[in-house]
Amino acid sequence: MIDFTVIGGPSSEQLAKKIAFKLKSKFIGCELRVFPDGESKITLKGKPSGKILVVQSIYPPVDSNLLRCLAITSQARVFSSQVYVVIPYMGYARQDRQFLPGEITTMELVAKMFKAAGATKIIVVDIHSMIALEHFHIPVKNISAVEELARHFKKMSLNFPLVVSPDKGGVERARNFAEFLGVDYIALEKHRDRKTGNVAIKSKGLEGVRGRDIILVDDMISTGGSIVKAAEFLKKQKSGKVYACCTHSLLIGDAEKNIIRAGVTKIISANTIPGKTSIVDVSPLIAKAIT
Template sequence: MSKLTVIGGPSSEQLAKKIATRLKSKFVGCELRVFPDGESKITLKKKPEGRIIVVQSIYPPVDSNLIRGLAITSQARACSSNVSVVIPYMGYARQDRQFLPGEIITMEVVAKMFKAAGATKIIVVDIHSMIALEHLQIPAKNVSAVEELARHFKKMSLHEPLVVSPDKGGTERAQNFAKFLGVDYIALEKQRDRKTGNVIIKSKGIDGIRGRDVILVDDMISTGGSIVKAAEFLKKQKSGKVYVCCTHALLIGDAEKNITKAGVTKIISANTIPGKTSVVDVSPIIAKALT
C-alpha cells in the first residue's frame, strides 16, 4: 500500500485523527501561533509523505480558517503531487451566486484559491448548495451526513416522529432523512428578506402534527433564526417534543439559547464543527469518499 498522510488543520484536528485512524494512515498535526495583529503562523509537526489529505473546516473565524487551510494545502503540495483537501464545513458556500446587484460571488474566489494553492481534489460535507460545488475548478465531491444523523435518531425513543424541513429548499434532505427512519416528512414555507435577513413562516395550520415528536432537519444553523421561527410554529400546532438536527452547528452568539427558549428539547449535529452538540461522527463517510 502506498504511503498516506492525513494533516489535521487547527479547526479539525480531532476529526482528522479519526479519519487517519480509519484509513490506517500517518497523522500530522499543526502548531498554530497567532500574532498580535491577527496573522496566523502554522508549522507542521512532522513531514508528510506520499498521498496527502488535508482536513480543515472553514467555520468562524472564517477568514482565518480559510487562510490556514490554504497555507497547509500549499505546504502539502510542496511535498506531494496528490493533495486531497477535506473541508467538512465549507465557509462562503452561501455566496454562490449574485442575489443583489454588485454582490461578489465569493465562493468562486475561494475555489480559485484552493486550486492555486495546489489542491488536486476537494471533499465537502453537506455543502450549502450544489451551485457552490460547481465553482470548484478541480475534482470535487459532496458527501452527505444525513444517514449518519438519522441513525442517531433511530436509537432514540420518539413518539410518532415527524421529520420537518424549515423551508422548501430542504425538502429533499428531509425526505431522505425520513426515508431512513421510515417516517413521514413535511416542508414548511418560509420567506427571508434578502436585505434584513428577517425570516417569517408563511405556512398556515398543518394537520397531523399534534402530539407527535418532531425532528427539524437542516444543513446548517448559524444564528438560528429560521429554526426558532419553525420551532415556535410547530409548538403552536401542539406538537410533542421538538428536536433540531443539522450537519453544521455554527450556533453564533445566542443561537443555542434562543433555540432552546423556542421550545426545542435538544440540538444534535455532526462533528464537522466541534462543539457540545456535535455528537455524530462523519469520519466514516469521509474516509469512504477518500478510498
C-alpha cells in the same frame, strides 16, 4: 487502501485524527501561533509523505480558517503531487451567486484559491449549495451526513416522529432523512428578507402535527432564526417534543439559548464543526469516500 498522510488543521484536529485512524494512516498535527496583529503562523509537526490529506473546516473565524487551510494545502503540495483537501464545513458556500446587484460571488474566488494553492481534489460534507461546487475546476466531491444523523435518531424512543424541513429548499434532505427512518415528512414555507435577514413562516395550520415528536432537519444552524421560527410555529400546533438536527452547528452568539427557549428539546449535529452538540461522527463517511 490508499497510503495517505493526514494533516489535521487547527480547526479540525480531532476529526482528522479519527479519519487517520480509519485510514490506518500517519497523522501530522499543526502548531498555530497568532500574532498580536492577527496574522497566523502555522508549522507542520512532522514531514508528510505519499498522498496527503489536509483536513480543515472553514467555520468562524472564517477568513482565518480559510487562509490557514490554503497555507497548509500549499505546504503539502511541496511534499506531494496529490493533495486532497477535506473541508467538512465549507465557508462562503452561501455566496455562490449574485442575489442583489453589485454582490460578489466570493465562492468563485475561494475555488480559484484552492486550485492555485495546489489542491488536486476537494471533499466537502453537506455543502450549503451544490451550485458552489460548479466554481471548482478540480475534482470535488460532496458527502451527505443525512443517513448518519438519521441513524442516531433511529436509536431514540420518539413518539410517532415527523421529519420537518424549516423551508421548501430543504425538502429533499427531509425526504431522505424520513425515508431512512421510515416516517413521514413535511416542509414549512419560509420567507427570508434578503436585505434584513428576517425570517417568517408562511405555512398555515398543519394537520397531523399535534402530539407528534418533531425532528427539524437542516444542513446548518447559524444564528438559529429559521429553527426558532419553525419551533415556535410547531409548538403552536401542539406538537410533541421538538429536536433540531443539522450537519453543521455554527450556533453564532445566543443561537443555542434562543433555540432552546423556542421549545427545542435538544440540538444534535455532526462533528464537521466541533462543539457540545456535535455528537455524530462523520469520519467513517469521509474515510469511505476517499478509499
